[in-house]
Amino acid sequence: MPTSDDAQNFDEFHEPNEPAQRAFGAREQLAIWLLLGSAFVVILNETIMGVALPELMHTLGISASEGQWLTTAFLLTMSVVIPITGMLIQRVPTRALFIAAMTLFSVGTLVAALAPGLPMLLVGRIVQACGTAIMMPLLMTTVVTLVPPGQRGRIMGRISIVMSVAPALGPTVSGMILEVLSWRWLFLLVLPIAIVALVLGGVRMPNVGVRKRTSIDVLSVLLSVLGFGGLVLGLSEIGSAANGQALVPPFIPAGVGAAALALFVWRQLSLQRTDRALLDLRTFKSRPYALSVILIACASMALFGSLILVPIYAQNVLGLTPLQTGLLLLPGGLLMGLLGPVVGRIIDAHGVRPMLIPGTIVTALALLSMGLFPDTTTVWQVLATHLVLSVGLAGVFTPLFSVSLGSLPVELASHGSAMLSTVQQVSGAAGTALFVTVMTLVSVSWAGGDPVAVDAEALAHGTRVAFIIGGVIASLGAIVALFVREAEAEQQSV
Numbered sequence: 001m002p003t004s005d006d007a008q009n010f011d012e013f014h015e016p017n018e019p020a021q022r023a024f025g026a027r028e029q030l031a032i033w034l035l036l037g038s039a040f041v042v043i044l045n046e047t048i049m050g051v052a053l054p055e056l057m058h059t060l061g062i063s064a065s066e067g068q069w070l071t072t073a074f075l076l077t078m079s080v081v082i083p084i085t086g087m088l089i090q091r092v093p094t095r096a097l098f099i100a101a102m103t104l105f106s107v108g109t110l111v112a113a114l115a116p117g118l119p120m121l122l123v124g125r126i127v128q129a130c131g132t133a134i135m136m137p138l139l140m141t142t143v144v145t146l147v148p149p150g151q152r153g154r155i156m157g158r159i160s161i162v163m164s165v166a167p168a169l170g171p172t173v174s175g176m177i178l179e180v181l182s183w184r185w186l187f188l189l190v191l192p193i194a195i196v197a198l199v200l201g202g203v204r205m206p207n208v209g210v211r212k213r214t215s216i217d218v219l220s221v222l223l224s225v226l227g228f229g230g231l232v233l234g235l236s237e238i239g240s241a242a243n244g245q246a247l248v249p250p251f252i253p254a255g256v257g258a259a260a261l262a263l264f265v266w267r268q269l270s271l272q273r274t275d276r277a278l279l280d281l282r283t284f285k286s287r288p289y290a291l292s293v294i295l296i297a298c299a300s301m302a303l304f305g306s307l308i309l310v311p312i313y314a315q316n317v318l319g320l321t322p323l324q325t326g327l328l329l330l331p332g333g334l335l336m337g338l339l340g341p342v343v344g345r346i347i348d349a350h351g352v353r354p355m356l357i358p359g360t361i362v363t364a365l366a367l368l369s370m371g372l373f374p375d376t377t378t379v380w381q382v383l384a385t386h387l388v389l390s391v392g393l394a395g396v397f398t399p400l401f402s403v404s405l406g407s408l409p410v411e412l413a414s415h416g417s418a419m420l421s422t423v424q425q426v427s428g429a430a431g432t433a434l435f436v437t438v439m440t441l442v443s444v445s446w447a448g449g450d451p452v453a454v455d456a457e458a459l460a461h462g463t464r465v466a467f468i469i470g471g472v473i474a475s476l477g478a479i480v481a482l483f484v485r486e487a488e489a490e491q492q493s494v
Helices: 007-011 026-047 049-060 069-091 094-114 118-146 149-180 191-204 218-242 251-274 281-285 287-316 322-350 353-370 379-406 410-446 456-481
Strands: none
Touching: 026 094, 026 118, 026 149, 026 191, 049 069, 049 118, 049 149, 069 094, 069 118, 069 218, 069 410, 094 118, 094 191, 118 149, 118 379, 118 410, 149 287, 149 322, 149 379, 218 251, 218 410, 251 281, 281 287, 281 410, 287 322, 287 353, 287 379, 287 410, 287 456, 322 353, 322 379, 353 379, 353 456, 379 410, 410 456
16 A cells, blocks of 8 residues: 555555555645645635625625625535535546645635625635635545544534534634725635645645546436526525515526436436446445435535524614624634534544434524514623534534545545535525525514515514524424434445
């Protein structure tokens, strides 16, 4: 077996029958840290635009519905690119794919920073999203390929830091920057960090895994674009429709997306017989993986739904400023990050169930308790409940990443990580749309059907109902968690 000293071998393609595992030495650890740092930067960028929207509306002279496309287009691009990454990871050397991802992100960041108006800023965000979409599946696949099973929980704990702290820091960092600088600095401050990661990765990133020279099925790509893109657009427009700002009726893109997704599944089932699938669905033959996907969907809806609803409640009901709201969310995100490695060490020693089952229960209870918030809730009550929610989610994501990918054959790891990232994005969009739609409809109904008459009391009532529905979804996830069992990964072909 080659060791980390065999530097020349990292630049070679491997034949399908060549072992992909290597010693987990200093070079491999550096690769994981580079991927973790890069993933943190690109995911942090996902959530910076929400707080910046009011300033962008004023500076660029755009409406709220136009500005919302900076987030919607980002999510759409992510949902389109992520399903393709499973195939890319198998075809393209790790170093080349990392360079491509960080180059796209850096170029997009530069374009956004220099954008004279909304169209070019939108182009920059789309290019950024292309790089971001590649990073998380590449990170998780590399971890499964390089890290020995006994250390995998600890590394997955670090991934949970990226998944939890980066989105929570986004609004806080954005609010702090906008207090003293213009919106362009949201991108200018990120750009040098991205360039440093790009240079280091270009020099030090090893190539791992098994390369497969298979043809790209164009029909699968088109169906993936229509399927996942249509679903995310439809879900995003549901929230906009509730506010009377939808550009198209949500059922049109959602319907097209559902139909295209059904055809996409049929196509993959056909292609995977000859190992040519864009996204290999044989991953779902693993029961732990299939159940983990369901749980990640529930947890992502809870995480992203709360990230959109708590700021709305804090600003429009409690009267906090954007910066104060970002600071309110910050402790929960940091707590999830601090708990990630701890949870990872526990699951390495005792398995996933001692953390996963309590984590899902605590998550459900926290969301249900948010459903009791009146319009007179104190900031400290919101902070305490959000911290409890963060503790619960910390006990969910790390075990799920570990048990899901750890139960797959090595050759399906790239497809498995791409599917997890896709489910997370689509579920996050679904959670955001569901929470916002329920909040809006209930608030307007409470105000007598007049959107203009919605006050703090009506909005508080709408957020309570939305949180209760989120708690019900999380409770269903807690039930599913009872059936999750760890399985040894199959090392042979399926």
